[in-house]
Amino acid sequence: MSARPAEQRLGDALLLRLADLARVELDVLVAGATPEHGRQLVAAHVEDLADALADARDLVISLDRAPPGARASEQDPLGFAEAPAATRRELSDEELERLGAALLTRAERRRHAAALEAAAAPLLIKLRDAERRLV
Numbered sequence: 001m002s003a004r005p006a007e008q009r010l011g012d013a014l015l016l017r018l019a020d021l022a023r024v025e026l027d028v029l030v031a032g033a034t035p036e037h038g039r040q041l042v043a044a045h046v047e048d049l050a051d052a053l054a055d056a057r058d059l060v061i062s063l064d065r066a067p068p069g070a071r072a073s074e075q076d077p078l079g080f081a082e083a084p085a086a087t088r089r090e091l092s093d094e095e096l097e098r099l100g101a102a103l104l105t106r107a108e109r110r111r112h113a114a115a116l117e118a119a120a121a122p123l124l125i126k127l128r129d130a131e132r133r134l135v
Contacts, residue, residue: 011059011112017052018119026130042133049127056120063113077102 029045030038077099080088091099 007059007062008112011063011116014052014055014059015115015119018056018116018123021049021052022119022122022126024126026133039134042130046127046130046134049123049130053120053123053127056116060113060116063109063116075102077106 024045026042026045029041033041080091080096080099
């Protein structure tokens with residue numbers, strides 16, 4: 001199991017949005033514009049960058065949460081190692097397979113979160129630089 005389908009669609013769309021924003025060059029954006037129109041374009045770009053980064057942050061936080069309905073043991077599958085030995089011995093194959101599946105799900109969700117963070121990283125400088133142009 002991976003990220004929930006809605007989160008996956010949001011993540012895919014957001015990755016595209018972040019990649020598109022990373023390609024925007026301010027000098028090209030404002031080329032040929034009047035100073036006032038250029039300022040409006042940069043201000044709109046700042047808003048787009050800030051919104052995309054906030055959306056990425058929200059989705060990363062959501063991906064870090066355990067899926068709804070996850071059992072306590074599935075929220076921390078590696079906690080199995082810290083359970084009393086008697087508890088570990090009593091777990092069935094089915095329960096251990098469920099814990100293993102929870103680990104794989106969590107790993108997949110973290111991969112999606114990592115991809116979002118990697119795509120967002122270059123936008124931090126772009127946002128700062130665009131805001132500096134507005135001053």
